[in-house]
Amino acid sequence: MIAASSLSIQTPKHQEAGAPSDVRQLKERYQAAGQGHLFTFYDDLSADQQQQLIDQLEALNVERVNRIHQKATTCPSPMLSNQSALLAPLPEECFDSTLEASKDKIHEWETIGLNQISQNKVAVILLAGGQGTRLGSSAPKGCYDINLPSNKSLFQIQAERILKLQQLAQKQPGAAAEVVIPWYVMTSGPTRPATVAFFQENNYFGLSSSNIVFFEQGTLPCLTFDGKIMMESKSQIAVAPDGNGGVYAALRGTGVLTNMAERKIEYLHAYCVDNCLVRVADPVFIGYCVQKNADCGAKVVRKNAPDEPVGVVCLRNKAFNVVEYSEIDEEVAHAINPKNGQLAFGAGNIANHFYTIDFLNRVESFECDLEYHIARKKIKTLDMHTGEVIAPKQVNGMKLEMFVFDVFPFTERMAVFEVDRREEFSPLKNAPGTGQDCPETSRRDILQQHVRFIEAAGGKIIVGESDEQLEGAPTLELSPLVTYSGEGLAEIVAGKSIKTPIRIDSLEELKSVAF
Template identity: 85%
Template structure:
């Protein structure tokens, strides 16, 4: 790019840029695509801003944007047409529940998973593009402190689970000399600098920086309802993140898939940052999917009631999919599976997935068939008639996004694994004090889990007089470095008592607290 000072010195540059063959070609291309309005103010811009606009338009596949808009607004895929969709429960041969599986089977899955991890075949993708706006924070959501006694952020909790799991896998027979679980962290453009800085400031929470790879999800232009690309200024089009389903294109475009190939990774665990109970790279889930020879897997939780507002993993027109609760008729929602007495459509989606690397590489072959969803928004944008920036009071445009589960219809071997909601799912979505899916419920669910860990290991938890018991929950926090999912505690706490408040960061600290 020509330096700004050089541009300013060339008084005739403005005309030269605007009539160059490259510019004429781009203008013609956008005119043909019905998006020529993006050049409406081009001739009035200083050379530097002209170049900025041209670079953005050169990088944009405008024909693809038009195809996505056409597909999203016309419902052109019969596979996902809600008006004609035929819903069916999950086939029994692709579904298992940890709530019903015998202990020896769970142990078998865990052993298989730990083996794959010990051979460095497993990596993790974290979907961490969101900001904590609804939580009253401008920082990335993973930086959020849910007010545990340790004041650990979501990022730190998850990093320490990876560290502990690496230690457990290192103990497996035939393990690699150094067991590594690469952590691929997908940010959005706005959250990347703060996310990287947070990891650097915290020394990557004990992980090797070479095994934490940051990459950005893509963006798509914001559109008017008739498909015109909106502008946020005379030299900049308005864009928004393309949804967590943008991870697939981002993996390919940023070189992450190549990095995985170099590391000889075969299996991926993908999850969202806002679940404080997530079992990162869960060996039981990994082992289950590997044993099923699945190319795609989904963790689900049992719906609490037929009308619980949660998407359901099921079959839609004979293909695996996630169907929103609003798309399921009341009679269907209440249907009961006679085999187990549970809801036939009760597999609640929690955005917690398994993939083979081979499947992720195959996404490109069917990417053109993936669906984009419309989010109607109030979008600050340029009035193309007046050239003024307008902050709308009503919905004036759309953002297009893909969901991470939109690849499900294209799986060849799907596996669905039901887990215990109390142990594995507590999302952080709402503002403090809202009473549901908020910092208080996240904190409660972690502390209550740690109490269950102690009691399941044969220990007794005694509430001390000086335990403030925020919202009635005893203050007992076990670092993930102490235990990943309750293992290793029995030899320390069995037959003994522990008094709260207690924050244990090591097995030795826990041992000293027993009596």
């Protein structure tokens, strides 16, 4: 079994700065690709610096970089002016909603999902490459503390949801001797050491280290607008993460897909680290997608208004896709589905996906057809004439990235699952104090959910005089180890009261404080 943090992309290494013939061949290859400028300062470098550059250039598929640039800059945009003809709402047969479904139907999906989890067929992919820069933190975003009474990080909250779900699945008839939900954590190069160290320092939050696998997303060179690879120093090319859509190549290139095959994983749940309400390996979502025989699935939330600036899952040119708000004209955005009175284009994307392992293995076959997106940036770069590093004041180059939803057009059996935004989506994007998608709203949304859990179970909340009720939410925190999604509370709190402020870490503690 592959232990935690043992997977990584391997870069070729050499003992010396290369035989002259090897270096000459590499130079000729890059010259033929129009990127020979990368060797401009080669002769000025020390032997170690030369080796650093050679290693990086040998590991890079320069021809692929050129193809990606060519496609990104010359292919027409998929959105043309006649948008209403190109876009179509989701087909009814691939869409269901927990907002409309009966309790019996939701229980049916949940049972299917729990059965799959109990047979060790389900794993989780966490997209955790981002840093908390906007939040005023240099640490990986998953390390961030949203100021819950427990001061738990996002990583800890999610790890404990996995622990609880393993316990719930263990109770299923015919469950494996030990139910395991492997957790595959995708970092970026800069965040990997800190992420791994954070897990180690916290004893993997109670999970087995052998079932947590860290891997890195890939990178692509930064490019000038005419496609030349930029350098950040005389011995180092400038690179940037290839976007959350780089997860597919990273799964393959780092050996994660092989690891999943060894574990006999069949279904994957993938999500972003910054959603404090995420239901990790959600059995209802898993069960729905399995029942639909989907090879790819997307969780969505209902748009609040036609002009809410979120991407929408819909059909574009008869294929499933996510269409950005800026690409939808006003008439299309306001269109109503006459059958339910909801927005026809109201399936808001939240980057929360289901895959079969077969689909993830199939991505390689259409990877060259995936769309790359251009992000125009100010990029610190080496002046190839003077050899000086320049910090530009104007946009001077581009980073190329893929989005995780770029595979949607290639699915054969798509399933779209609408969930309650209040219960499942509260992203952490903005700095403290901004009032939207920030630490304060994340904290509020978790605490308000825990109040709903107690009230739905028949309990009553009594707000104590010492409860400051920050952001208007009574201070009641339930550990994920107490309940995953509200289950198991009624037999303890029905007809009883709980006084805030309070933090409850176990069912035994809940029993002792309910009166």
